[in-house]
Amino acid sequence: MFGYALRRLLSTVPVLWIALTACFFVLRLAPGGPFDGERPLPPAVKANLAAHYNLDQPLVVQYVRYIGGVLRGDLGPSFVNQDFSVAEQIGIGLPYTLILGALAFTLAVAVGIGAGALGALYRNRLGDHVLAGVILLGLVLPNFLVAPILQLVFGLQLDWLPVGGWGGGTITHLVLPVTVLALPHVARISRLMRGAMIDVLSSDFVRTARAKGIGRAAILRRHVLKPALTPVVSYLGPAAGYLLTGSLVVETIFGLPGIGRYFINAALNRDYGMVLGTVIFYMLLIVVLNLVVDIVYAWLDPRVRGR
Amino acid sequence: MSGVSKGSESLQAAALESAPVRGRSLMDDARARFLANRAASGSVVVLVLLVLAAVVGPAFLPWDHETPDWSAFRSPPSSENGHYFGTDQNGRDLLARTLHGTRVSLAVAFVATLVSVVIGVLFGAIAGYVGGRLDGAMMRFVDILYALPYILFVILLMVVFGRNVYLLFAAIGLLEWLTMARIVRGQTLSIRNREYIEAARAAGLGRMQIILRHVVPNLIGPVVIYAALTVPEIVATESFLSYLGFGVQEPLTSLGTLIAEGTDVIEVLPWLLWFPGATLVLLLLSLLFIGDGLRDAFDPKEIS
């Protein structure tokens, strides 16, 4: 298992490197540099700025310096927040994104699996139909539509929850953003879970077990859950990716200082270093999460391990 | 002396008289199941209406999507001034804009799906058919791309190449071809050993010819299903990008852009959010039901 994990990790290094290189050069093609603003700079100052940040050197030289820096853990300076380097800013923003993502992920998995299982066990009853309806809405409503509506209802009209901001991480500040982020995944996971469980419940070996007289709870535990979870777990890998992209919108709407917001800001402001830095981190996160999911999958389904 | 009894004689006669037996093909089965699925068949009707409205509707309206009506700025929906959906902060008719936006969203979805289908099918079919090292390398490539946070790259592309709407179509399409390629490859693997392929090979057809003439046409089923399932995702992705400001630009508008503009003024000009929002939800729901319906129709095990 350890060897498998290690091999997977190592195989991603060239991927990361290629993606980073592509990003680096593509970004430089973008029109508009980081120092253009409402007031153009006198050419002397512009030249100084370029020299200061090594922007006047040939692109390849800049690239080599950058990669060298990355290997040492130095992701370069940020043009937009000049008092913080890219690494420092990511260090500050990453915990917020991780906390938000982890909570949303946990919520999505717990509620999704639970709702899906209940739906399968009590299917075609009223509760199942209601659940199906809610799930549909969760699947279809975009998060940028749900968020302001929730903000309006719970934040302003009912005044139960704060409308935005991190607020030191208090629960009330996290409820809305985590819910909005998790909602589409709750929907998808419960759909997958319900479908998979129904499949398994009607399969031969479950019928055999029931015929043998084994109790319901035991059947669920031993024979149903693991195989039913398989499609769910294989969804979790891409889900991690979707959660990260969903956090772009959620962080923006709720004003949370995570790296998603940094990325958008940096892209709009041509803060090359910041863009590349956040891309690296997103890729790392996705890789790690996918790896974890793969390991869980291999544990669930031993046939996979043989590969 | 005949050994046939009287009863069996009448049975034979009856059998000869009744209608000839018609075999039921896979398509017939699927179609029957699809039509029996009320949500799916109803959604087809809804979708067709939406598409018609979007394509043909604007011709019947007195307002177009970009000309301000100076006498009716920020007007709530009213039949008196002819603005059934109301107007926005520039006095533009919301009904016209919603239809126009739906048109753009559908166009993006169509082109993007086409791009992803073409690339995915070719890629997967070639990998699956040729097999061996090429297959391994191509699938490795897909695995690699799967690991990347695609949205970030799409955003970067939009940033770099400016607000070119055709590029948007292509970029979103490029997001979706990976899964299509995997599915197609799987299907191709199971097709390639069938008799008609062997016959074609024996007849001396080249590999590409076989792929294009025999493999691809047999992939239509799963491809259509998967394409139907991803269209809502593509529409959602386009809305998401437009909401963040990276998608469709003025003077074009899309459902995502309209919703983005509407969320800012949800309290003072709520109609600006509700109409485009409802349209988007309706569109996505119907696409979802249709996609599900198609999948269930071809693969009954999934039906609850």
Next chain:
Amino acid sequence: MTKTRTMMRRLRLSTLLPALLPGLLLAALGAEARVLNISNGGDPTSLDPHKLSGDWENRIAGDIFEGLVTEDAGAEPIPGQAESWEISDDGLVYTFTLREGLTWSDGEPVTSDDFVFSLRRLMNPETAAKYAYLQYPIANAEAVNSGEMPIEELGVRAIDDTTLEITLERPTPYFIGALTHYTAFPLPEHVVAEHGEDWVKIGTIVTNGAYTPVDWVPGSHVTTEKNPAFHDAENVSIDGVKFFTLEDESAALKRYRAGEFDILTAFPTDQYAWMQENLPGQARAAPFAGLYYYVVNNQQPPFDDARVRQALSMAINREAIGPQVLGTGEIPAYSWVPPGMAGYGEPAEVSWKDLPYPEKIEQAKDLLSDAGYGPDGEPLSVQLRYNTNENHKRVAVAIASMWKPLGVEVELYNTETKVHYDELSRGQLEIARAGWLADYNDPDNFLNLLKSDVDFNYGRFVSEEYDALIDEANAETDTDARAALLKQAEQIALDETAAMPIYYYLSRNVVSPDVSGFEDNVFDIHRTRWLTLAD
């Protein structure tokens, strides 16, 4: 600071924890000192005044630092770190006397050497300060900033610890006002010398203003605390300020209504009418010394024809833009210089200002057909550029529809702010939106925009007469004579339609009834030391 001395910042685990701790601690402590919560828009680029260029950054910088001269509640210049000054008869030499007993927040005395150090660093090309040109009135400043002269040649001299002498290139009536700007703030030489670029970090930074910064989470907030070493500390009422980074104006308004913010520095114009009804007296739209205009490419046909430019300008129904399109009632601009600039009186105006609108349209059509365009001539198509922003979009859409009856086809083209200005400064435009906020209280601020040798003259308007008048005015010491010359120049620019002024800005703030002392002024500067917060 040279580039070889930039420190390398590595990703340390130790940077992760401190991010969470203050928040958790604050939450644990519960009640805290009453802090003024301001929604400030963007993140500041830096706490170093030499790296700034935005008004949102000015809000923070002006609270934590103070220059020789500072602003009162109405943004009028008053003595700051200097208690008095003398101006020589020829208007070239200013001698400032610093107050007794001034100290930095760490106790070290503020001396005139700090000012010399700071101004030299500002002009040093290696600092690459974006706003250095604001202090070009100082002798040799421009030469130093372009690297042509060593920094010691800058016209700033410390006579003794509390006396500072500044020499100017030429008599500059607005120089005292310009000294309130953050480019003229002193820097703590002893801290910068010791820590280099890291001097601005929280924990190391030392300031001389009413407040000191104590916390900065990028993307979230900057927090300041009252500075007991400030010379007027006993009159500073508010204990501290939290500047929140939040670009989304509607989200900010929601949080204001939920009680999380005391002051908003922008609000969505669509909500203005709603706010006037539901939050009476809190939303403020006040005249702001700024001009919103459309640049026209004077060098590119067909816009090189003054008749075409004038026709397009006349067809804009400016009266509809403020009240209807934007909803906050911005005042139409028929002059280049906004009203209220010191010593200027009434600005010059376009000749057609008072015509009724239908009349303007008719004349515009005539002008276009004279120039060979319109229904009988060639079709005219225009690419209208603006930077991505709700308001700019609305104005552009509205104006495009106003040009349509003239037979003009308009292509709307929007890009992000940085791209927009990059392409403008390279002359890549036909017609484009731009804006200019006054840096100091003098009309040449705006008139310089149309001088032929100035970078900001995006439309490349060239008029020798105009340039000559401006230069003559700069050499003129008599205020009235100077104003007359400037006005002549302004009239030329307007008659030639060098560019199209559209409206004068309004400052948009939302101020909670708990806050007093917030006076609307044309520079939209409201230093926290003049405000008080009810409990």
